[in-house]
Amino acid sequence: MATLLFLEQTLNGLQLGVTLFLMAAGLTLVFGIMNMVNLAHGSLYMVGAFLTATFSQWTGSFALAVPLAVAGTFVVGLAVETVALRTLYARDHLDQVLATFGLILFFNELVKIVWGPVAIFIDVPAFLSGRVELIPGAPYPVYRLVVLAVGLAVALGLWWLIAKTRIGMLIRAGASNREMIGALGVDIKRLYTLVFALGAALAALAGAMAGPIYVVEIGMGDSMLIKTFVVIVIGGIGSIRGAFVAAIIVGVVDTFGRIVPAQLGLPTAIAEMAIYILMAAVLFWKPAGLFAARA
Amino acid sequence: MLRRTLLAALAVAVPALAVQPAAAQQGVKIGLITTQSGPNAGLGRDMVDGFNLAIRHAGGRLGGAPTELIVGDDQFRPDAGKAMAERMVQRDRVDIVTGVIFSNIMLALSDTVLKDRRGVFLVSGNAGPSELAGKDCHPNFFAASWQNDNTHEAMGQHMTNAGIKRAYIMAPNYPAGRDALAGFKRFFKGEIAGEVYTQLGQTDYAAELAALRAARPDATYIFYPGGMGVAYIRQYSQLGLMPQVPLFAPSFTADQTILPGVGDAALGMFASTYWSESLGNPANQKFVADFEAAYNRIPSPYAAQSYDAAMLIDSALKATGGSIANKDAFRNALRAANFQSTRGPFKFNTNHFPIQNYYLTQIGKDEKGRLVNQMRGIIFSGHADAYASQCKMR
């Protein structure tokens, strides 16, 4: 019995991990390439979830709503980058923190004006609402497995994009040496806008996938954001590989941190601090994270 | 240059001092402090709408007195709530403060209101912390809602009556969560299969639910208000637990601020409550119908409590001829609670907290296919809270 429960919890940890990865991938690229702190990344997650809810109401199909919402948030990302954030790349982190903090307030209130103050509903599509008994005695929701699969597929896709394509080459070059690609005559402005919007789309995908499991409400991205920061800091800023490894570690540590102390009779406050302790420990030994992208 | 600097310095320091118009001469002035920003803004909206509906029912004049309502946002921050109370009590010179949803905000601002020399009344539309029910009770404090523990006690009693042997209980790790489960255990006589506290604001419960299933309880009791409740109930249902292990909760986890976000996953779950949208008394039927007509949604308990708070004030003003000048007379009139509550029988205990019924409801669908709390019977009639004996009301 204990082994089966352990397996189920591992599955839960992985699933939380890939959701975090979807958030972290975009954030770490924006960090790594534009050297930009974007606190409003959680707002894009929220916008993605709310758009998914609206589109699935309009189209009646969750499967159709997700790509629409991802595309919609991609556009929002383009707009935010062009109007507001572009000028911030050259500024110091403090200016970026402040400006994107303002964006969080703005987006939270905007969503409240458009969708109202109460949590709204996204249904799991009927064909995904079942359960499978992967582990005997513990039927697992198909939808969570789909989230896991989508997350892994996106991870693979990103790896392909970054390792095998020209854009990916530029992104890699940008993450390790920003000045260089500018000097090589690449249209760096366009690359930045594209990377930011790509990050927004990934955050929206995370929000859309999380919507039917968690809750679609104002500020839903804020708590997610802090966990995502923990992930990219542990993984090493600018490193997709680091973000993936760290997301899985954080997902698993968080999941087990929530059940193990209780079973051992330790104070549950440990569960709430587990990932922060992990992060402090990693930074103590490796101040630039596990996989530092920059030499 | 000097002049410009001087002006700028004044512009920074003084604008808030701009003299406000003198307070209204007659009538009653009510300050409603509630949460209008952040994830809990939906609760604040219902508090305001419920109160306004009551004023409309009273023809714009509570107890026949010209009524002025000032609404303020506490931003879900105790210190901002206190600052708002200072502003309403000392600048706007309100006679009554009401609205407050959260216990921490109530505790932060109660002294500001109750210690004011003018004798301002504090009529809670929601928060009912044990301190104010017990040793810190106050002649000018009235809870038109409930004491925090009551709905949990009711469900403990019901689950005992229903013969449930092993219950698994869960709540967020904060005082209201701990008090909730303590209140539940006070009346539940079966075995506790597991008692789990999760992080406040957490919305992923996969790990805890796997552990819950492994413990094989007969039933689950949870207290998860707001977005936490939405996420929990959905995940509980997605795991297929709902039919095997019935889910029980207080109304805060099953009301109209939660159900629209949960969807059909909530069908079949049980709630304990002092009020429900399907409660059949005439006052409530009128309230629910008019609220729906005015705001195009089913009211939540927050709206009903706020409506009741206004009706309570209305009844007291009627008794005093529309005047609040004589504080003792007004206080006695409030104590009499001579109004038709949407909750049915309602009277005040010695600590100014209600003695009222607690009901069992189950989530089902109304004729329009919307999720509602359907009545399943009475758990407690005329239930009082456990702290009244500690209250030495002067």
Add this chain to the structure above:
Amino acid sequence: MKLDRRTWFVILLLMALAALPLVATLAGQEFQIAQFRRILIFAIAAVSLDLILGYGGMVCFGHAAFFGVGAYVVAILNWHAGREVPLIGTWMGTNNVLVTWTAAVLVSGGAAFLIGLVSLRTTGIYFIMITLAFAQMIYFFFVSLRAYGGDDGLRFDGDTVAFGLIDTQDDAAFYYLVLAVLCGVLYAGRRMVNSRFGMVVQACRENERRMKALGFPTARYKLAAFAIAGATAGLAGALFAAHESYISPSIMHWTRSGDLIVMVVLGGMGTLFGPVVGALAFLFLEKTLPDYTEHWMVVFGPILLLLVLFARRGIFGWFLPKEERDGGSH
């Protein structure tokens, strides 16, 4: 002595603040005294953040935690004294301001020292995030600290007399005490940034490697500055606890740390006095905008953005002499 615009501005604003209780009383607006007292307390916290943010270049995203720790120290000591519950051994806590405020400063300074010890190994974005992470740990610690009210917060009867002569129940007297503390912090801060110690810290901001090469133990200097800023925030927290007679973890929420950063930058960072102006402007907007629309955040957010984009020197920056305005401490 010829006074520049900035000095005029400081003098006039301080005089306006000093005259405030009198003006408010004459205008029949006594409640403003307490409202402004709250603003001045946040101003002290903002000034303390400016010490490391503006002068040290350390973007601490967890400063509200030190503020909260200081407030909790005072609250807990007072609570024990009020309830006569032993705190340590048979000691019942105390409501002696001299003891409680000193303890608040020492404990929050100690917390900042320990957190700085780990955090200052990192720089840049890592530093922002690790200070945020520590602040979150402290926040959740107090949320689950049931003995002292947890998320519901802790109510206590504060001390009534500070230093044997100032009645903290008297709005104006307590206001002047807070104003005096603010002036003291400003003065001490001015002395500190102009001292050799302050110069080294500022030089670390510009080029830490060079300072290291010159043989300065830069880590120790930065850590000392961090601990001093934390202790000062703790003092502001102590005043806040006395002001509210109530404290809850919400004061340590991460958005509160964001608010403090906003105050510093809004007023003008690296100026010490700027954060005072920033606190006044921020809390004034926060109080006034909601009067016009329930959705004031939708205006307030973009204001922050525009501020960063177009007015980086902050309000106080407008009043700096020209040569300082252009060079600037970025």
